[in-house]
Amino acid sequence: MSQTNPNHSHTESNLYEVKPQKPMPVVVYEPESRLRHPLQLFQEMWADLLSSRDLAWQLLKRDIQAQYRQSLLGIIWAFIPPLVTAAGLTFLREAKILNLGETSIPYPVFVIFSMTLWQTFTQTLNSMMGASRTAKAILTKLKVPPEAFVISKIGQIIFNFAIQLIPVVFFFIWFKIPVTWSLLLAPVAFIHLLMLAVGVGLLIGPLSCLYGDVSKFMTYIIQGWLFITPVIYPMPSQGFWRILLKLNPVTPLLVTTRDLATTGEVSQVLGFWIASVIAIISLLLGWIFYRLAMPFIVERA
Structure with a gap:
């Protein structure tokens, strides 16, 4: 005759006993703009800017x-465009086909240096748009600071500008442009x-x-922007065109960089x-907009 173990039945009842669970925390999402807490936003932006240095260096x-892989000419492509433009405009000016006015320095030096500054400006603008597209592709897979893509593009622009300065320095030496102390201040205006x-x-x-229409539209904007910036011609002394050029914010920055590097x-x-x-x-404003907009861009992607 078998005996029933009371402890065994008690153990089996415990196996099927449903223990009360703790209530899950409730997360409430509110449509509150992060701009309502600007100090916290800037602290996050600055922290991510510092933490993105290693990734930016790798990028x-x-x-x-x-950029220079599978290229026979390599870095030469960096300064071919301003050289070709300067040579063509100088030929048209000397042949009296174009009346581009008188410059304070020899025209070949004037136009190659101005075109180098202008192309750096436009390349930076286009690179920032490219940084957004690169960030969109990577942020959908990895959570990294979006500032890393901007810093890497800025570093690439500075690298290309340093290469483009090689023929500019050669022209300065060839045409015997005097070097003054104001050259030390030119990087400030360039920045x-x-x-x-x-x-x-x-x-x-x-x-x-x-x-996609935005990139195509900006291509035409940049092409027209060149003609209202004193890049291939000096600043006019009077008239409506002078007023139009002075309203262009690129004009004083580019002209001041050129003045400090040449005449002083x-x-x-x-x-x-x-x-x-x-x-x-x-x-x-651009940094804030980029920071706030990219999460929505990634979400839509």
């Missing part, structure tokens, strides 16, 4: 290697020119990820400071 090396390009590019970049006489002091303020504000 920079990859982009530079990819402001880059800041304006970065700010505008970051404002347009997220939009170009949503609408700054012709647009007030315009430079106004354009510098515009550049700083554009950079700040």
Whole structure:
């Protein structure tokens, strides 16, 4: 006759006993803009900017290697465009086909240096739009600071600009352009020119990820922008065209960089400071817009 173990039955009852579970925490999402807490937003932006240095360096090396890989001429392609443009415009000017006015320095030096500055500006603007598209592709798979893509593009622009300065230095020596102490201040004006390009590019970049027409439209905008900037001709002394050029924020930044690097006489002091303020504000607004817009771009992707 078998005996029933009371402990065994008690154990079996415990196996089927349903224990009460703790209530799950409730997460409430509110449509509150992050701009309502600007200090916290800027702290996050600054922290991500510092933490993105290593990734930006890796992206920079990859982009530079990819840029000149499978190329016979290599870095020569960096300064061929301004050289060809300068040679063509100089020929047209000397042949009296184009009347481009008198410049304070030899025209070949004037146009090659101006074209180098202008192409750096436009390349920076286009690179910022490219940074948004690159960030869109990677942020859908990895969670990394979006600032890394911007820093890598800026590094690539500075690298290309350093290469493009090689023929400019050669022209300075060939035409015996005097070097003054103001040359040390030229990088300050040049940085402001880059800041304006970065700010505008970051404002347009997220939009170009949503609408392909934005990039095509900017191509025509940049082409027309060249003609209202004193790149291939000097600043006119009077008239409506002078007023139009002075309203262009690129004009005082580019002209001041050129003046400081050549003659040392700054012709647009007030315009430079106004354009510098515009550049700083554009950079700040562009960074904020890029930071806030990219999560929505990634979500739509």
